[in-house]
Amino acid sequence: MNEYLSWAKAKFQVDRRLIFTYCTVYFLWGLGMNWFGATVEIAKFTFWWQVITCYILYMVPISLLLRNLPFHMQYAYGLIAMGLLEFGGYWFETSYAYPNNLLDQFFGIRNFALGMALFFALYFPLGNWAVNKIYKSFSSNK
Numbered sequence: 001m002n003e004y005l006s007w008a009k010a011k012f013q014v015d016r017r018l019i020f021t022y023c024t025v026y027f028l029w030g031l032g033m034n035w036f037g038a039t040v041e042i043a044k045f046t047f048w049w050q051v052i053t054c055y056i057l058y059m060v061p062i063s064l065l066l067r068n069l070p071f072h073m074q075y076a077y078g079l080i081a082m083g084l085l086e087f088g089g090y091w092f093e094t095s096y097a098y099p100n101n102l103l104d105q106f107f108g109i110r111n112f113a114l115g116m117a118l119f120f121a122l123y124f125p126l127g128n129w130a131v132n133k134i135y136k137s138f139s140s141n142k
Contacts (some may be wrong), residue, residue, distance in 0.1 A: 011065050021135045022060045026127060030055030041098040045115065050094060058085060059123060067128045080122035083117040 003121055030051035036043040045051065062081050066074045089095030097104075097112055107115050 008065060012061070014064065018131070018135050019060070019064075021138070022063060022127075022131050023056050025131050025134065026055040026060055027051060029123075029127070040102065042101045042103055043095060043097045046096055047095050054085065054089075059127070063124055063127050063131070066124050071125045074079070074125040074128060075121050079108075079117060079121035082120040082123070083114075086113045086117045086120070112118070131139075 019081075031048075034045050034048065034051055042084075045054070058081075062078070066077055069077070090097065101112075103112050103115050
């Protein structure tokens, strides 16, 4: 257990600019996805500020833990994280799925949350890749 704690602690000891990059990218990404989900009437957060709790307070720390793992491992661990998040969001009604939305029509209503978790699990490997590219581009300009 102590070995795991030191591994996790090391993952969070990063440059503040990297954390700022994660927070900025994920916040904008979250706002965009919430806007898109509401616009095309798939799903949305009940309150706009949930972008902060979900994308910054939940997803950024998980992304930091997963950032140096291979793509498939980031996706697999991300699937667990997003499965729990999607389940909790609809159980506590902090997320709203529009009735008869496009995903319900295509996959069926019983597969909606699973489809969302499968899709959003890609955020971890793709988000880590994007943040790494952005962070390195700003770091090399010094």
